[in-house]
Amino acid sequence: MTSRSTPVSAPICAIVALALAVAAGVGQAQAPVLNAGDDPRGALAAALTEQRFAAARAGRLETAAAQASAAADRTAQATAALAARIQQAEAGVAAGEARIALIERQRASLRDSLAVRQAPLVRLTAALQLMSRRPLGLSVVRPGSLRDMVHLRAVLESMLPAVRRQTAGLRAGILRARQLQAAVRQAQSGLRGDQARLAERRAALVGIETRQRLSSRAARGDANREADRALALAEEARDLTSLMGTLEQAGALRQRLAALPGPMLRPAQPGAARIEVSPVASPTAGLDYILPLAGTIVTGFGEASSGGGSRSRGITIAARSGAQVIAPAAGRVAFAGRYKGFGQIAIIEHDGGWTTLITDLAAVAPAVGDRVVQGAPLGVAGPGSPRVTIELRKNGAPVDVLAAISRR
Template structure:
């Protein structure tokens, strides 16, 4: 009975393996196209579906109305609005990071799935041999010695053959069945990861809507009239066309545009006030935070904010300060590859002295952080702040582009992924921003 039971076990394993092969091969098994091309097309289709998960999430009118009511119900003082905006901005960045991590895991699972499918397709001939051998054994089973003693020699020969062949058949059938089990497990894990990504994408859509409502609420409280702002933006655009460098642009803006000049004066006054307070207190204790959310000027000087500033976007640092920029020079800032349409937060307190396009930098944002320091952000697609406006560290100020709009130029190498460029300047010269980043944020983004 031993050989017959073994035969049935092998048949069962081989049938499972055949099912695995059929599942893995799908329509491609009946086609004669290049397997590599088919695999690449399948990966492209899956990647497109993955990108559509987050893009296709749309909030209903009812949910948008609920979010609008939620914002309207807030205390309308500056501190509450600012803190809510900063908290929401942090959640948006955290969700963008989680979605990016989920995409990485999904891509790894997809690569494993492709490898298993390729393995199963490569074993089609082996599976055919296993099934053919089992069919032959089934048609001509070994003779029973007790029924026909005269066939004892044939029985011995069959036993010898089975002893040699069956281990190889079992090994092949078990390998195929193992691949099937692994493929099913991968598909289940992929489904769980996609569900997790869709849930995070829904939360992200809601928080982005909150940010938009909060920005609109804040902008509605601005004192400058629309006509005055439009005239200053027009003047800023003209100066940007005339400027020969970033240093020249900043100097022209703070001299010839009223909002930027006022921002410079406020930054100088705030710095003088801090120095006077520090002289009275005579303390050298390093600050533990940047201050309360209702502040109208930096509570901490930029020089003392080392180790406190949040990175403006979640993503992967692709180039650090002083590294080769690929154009024969050294980078004067850092570059972060972000998700499409990623949110950009202000890395520091300060006043907006420029917000608009500038040469090959794309959309450029310049923040006067006081004490001769300026922070530059470039590569965005949409800017949500105005000239002369005071912004807080962590406050949403812009949005990145979709992949098809990602710019390169002086900012970074050509890429299908949006790239945010960040530069710190002191008295017109670029400096290494690394000492200023909060340790947790720097570790989160990685290098």
């Protein structure tokens, strides 16, 4: 006689299947790990690097200001140091925003992972709760119920260690989510601190620049005439290239005149006089040069324009709204003001035939004829998503800005 085995009821089969799914780790996902190439991580690394450079530059400028004997030199170095501190604070804000974006991405991935891992556990818990509500008398009256319950208990006891391991991993994921939430709150607190420091330093710089303008207003007769001449040249120039060429010719002439020797006194003993030849600096001597602002390079040197026309003579940087722009090297301001189609621009003459052009600024702080030290505040980038273009020339020939940079 062949014995027939009583089929296990559907709820029991469902519970067993759910237990097996949980024990096998169905839908298990690891905690998210971002690649180094992801945008938030790369932005964070770039911001931290810029923050270190700005802090080091500010420290050197502050030391130079403390050691300067002349009041004008001390003020110039102190102003440049404050501009470096502003860029340091801007980099801190960018780092805070990148850090928050990085954590939020981890939280989003972790939420998806937990949702998948929780699903079988939730269904198993619901099934067990349903079985626990079944009256004991019903199990006695209903044929096969006791056998099903014994079978279910045996399955659950065998699967319980694996279920515990999976729920332990789930608990660890929930704990990680709480830690990420705490990290977000800490990053937001640090971001608010950096934003407050940035606002304080910008206000301090505005105060210094206002005092400088008031103190120099009485002695700007010649400078005003030179500024008027520069504006007249801008009106006459066909384009920005011709304006730079005219200013470069004027700057070269000014440097040659300044290099002419003064009148020589007759020596007491003409026969014993000797001619000493001073060493002449190489025309290809390098230039101590830094980027005038932080950001992402969107157009490189020599790249074709979007319209397929002429190639870029400089680089274009996508910067933060209102980012601080500084003088990339010491020099003399040859032009400062608005130019058709390029917003506010600044042209700086450096020693050795070097010239820098910076376009698309919202404001320019120095005036024509002002001498600026490296790192001196030039102005700020525009609102929204500004694109600032920097061109560097050597005796009128375009030079790759990135090749001349000395990041110290």
